[in-house]
Amino acid sequence: MVDRVLIFDTTLRDGEQSPGASMNIEEKLRIARQLERLKVDVIEAGFPIASAGDFESVKEVAHLVRDCCIAGLARARLEDIDRAWEALSQAADPRIHTFIATSPIHRRHKLGMDQDQVLEAAVAAVRHAVRYTSNVEWSAEDAGRTELDFLSRIVQAVIRAGAKTVNIPDTVGYTLPEEFGARIHYLMEHVDNIHQATISVHCHNDLGLAVANSLAAVAHGARQVECTINGLGERAGNAALEEVVMALRTRHDHPPFQSLETRIDTTEIIRTSKLVSAVTGFPVQPNKAIVGANAFAHESGIHQDGVLKEVTTYEIMTPESVGLATNRMVLGKHSGRHAFKDRLREMGYELDDQQLDRAFHRFKGLADMKQEMFDEDIRALVDDEVIREDDYYRLERLHVASGTQDTPMAAVAIQAGGESLLEATGSGVGPVDAVFQAIHKLIPEAATTRLNLYQVHAVTGGMDAQAVVTVRLEQGGRLIQGQGADYDTMVASARAFINALNKLAHRKNLPHKGV
Ligand code: KIV
Ligand code: ZN
Secondary structure, X not given: OOEEOEEEEOOOOOHHHOOOOOOOHHHHHHHHHHHHHHOOOEEEEEOOOOOHHHHHHHHHHHHHOOOOEEEEEXXXXXXXXXHHHHHHOOOOOEEEEEEEEOOHHHHHXXXXXXXXXXXXXXXXXXXXXXXXXXXXXXXEEOHHHOOHXXXXXXXXXXXXXXXXXXXXXXXXXXXOHHHHXXXXXXXXXXXXXHHHOEEEEEEEOOOOOHHHHHHHHHHOOOOEEEEEHHHOOOOOOEOEHHHHHHHHHHOOOOHHHOOEEOOOOHHHHHHHHHHHHHHHOOOOOXXXXXXXXXXXXXXXXXXHHHHHHOHHHOOOOOHHHHOOOOOOEEEOOOOOHHHHHHHHHHOOOOOOHHHHXXXXXXXXXXXXXXXXXXXXXXXXXXXHHHHOOOOOEEEEEEEEEOOOOOOOEEEEEEEEOOOEEEEEEEEOOOHHHHHHHHHHHHOHHHHHXXXXXXXXXXXXXXXXXXXXXXXXXXXXXXXXXXXXXXXOHHHHHHHHHHHHXXXXXXXXXXXXXXX
């Protein structure tokens, strides 16, 4: 008998709580569509009462996605639950996810409530939610540090009140795998109605144990894992979806996992990882498991020799199984619009005519400069074009002069709202500084920010590789990321800076939010 482990993706909710990872509605919709392609079971689309932007994005995701359950988060408050339902009601399969903290430390210092008051609030929240839908999930925030007898008591009560999924989060990433597995085992043994609900886990990665803890929980009967793409999330992040899924698949021989499977189409993993990285501006570290650039690279001569003789000597999964196409040359400067469009379709992009025109124009420019064009080049270019589609400020022209004897100078022209062309020059200690100084003169939002991180990486090998630049800006304690790609690193830098400033301009009117 095969048992399903449900994959609950919270990239759009907990993932978005990573400092600097906030996304606008269009970006969330793009990710939601890709998560549907990846075949996650549940998409947690946001926290509707947190802000008007969150409400709208949950509503639009609920409207768009038909093949996944869509969850919206709500505290144990009636108004939160009402608002969540308002956002979710058009979903094909809506879920209200309500939570309250249960640990002594949270009860005392955060809620000022005792055990009975917390239990009463949790039961009232679930009872209210089941009036809207039978698909109700309840979470015990900081369950990892909650007394086991109280945890059992409250889990039993919320199941009796109608919760169909009960989530046991390790909110602060404190537990060890053996301990966390034992916690799930205890609940399985001591809660008499436990089999009337699916047990879920939600592990944070503060000690780097989120995936290990999630797997330990699955070994003891959890059948839903909450996770995020690239392990994004509050502080050190959540369990990485790609690691949980590939561990269950690759170690299918391991007794607790033998009869388990997920619904995930693993060949969509790399594409999803790249999209999330491009949208949030959070680069994936090269040695990151499953999705890092080096995850399938064999460097040492001994390893290369082994892989050439028999691939399983050093590879426990195939690159194809996660959707990693071997870098092959696909299109060149003589390729036409039609071939370009076909290739994009094969790569999973559906662009409208205008987007296609812009992407093709840039493709032609790149193909003139670059001898070999790989899938990775096309992906970087198209993602870059789509990312800045709704940007108010767009780079129109850039000229940079620098050298060993000269003060670096930059001349920048920016389109503002497609109406006026703004122009300025700047000088700096280096060419990037000169470009950013010029942009500072044109975009007022820049004055209130501080550059916190500047990073470049090459999309492929070769001297003519495209550069992807990531910048992180800080404004009053908030972090905003921006990304830009181009074969000219200065152009990519300008695009990244302008992209981050666009996000600031876009967010000016949205209230601050948080769980
Ligand atoms: O980490 C946590 O406890 C959460 C809950 C809201 C599920 O994110
Ligand atoms: Zn969390």
